[in-house]
Amino acid sequence: NYPEAINAFRTLVxxxxxxxxxxxxxxxxxxxxxxxxxxxxxxxxxEELVKTYPKSEAAQAGRERLVSMK
Structure with a gap:
């Protein structure tokens, strides 16, 4: 259930x-x-991920994802 997962991850963050x-x-x-x-x-x-945690591996993956989303 994606909406529930989003809420759970938001709570963690x-x-x-x-x-x-x-x-x-x-x-x-x-x-x-x-x-x-x-x-x-x-x-x-x-964009929030890259701004808040720029040196994380997740941010690098996010940057790559942004390129593929364009």
Missing amino acids: SSLPDSPKAPEALLAIANCQAELKDTKAARRTI
């Missing part, structure tokens, strides 16, 4: 922003949004 899992959670949110065909939201989430 907001309650534990310094967790090493937070960048992956944002990428997972973007993946769920993409599966729901909400490309605008997925793009915004990836």
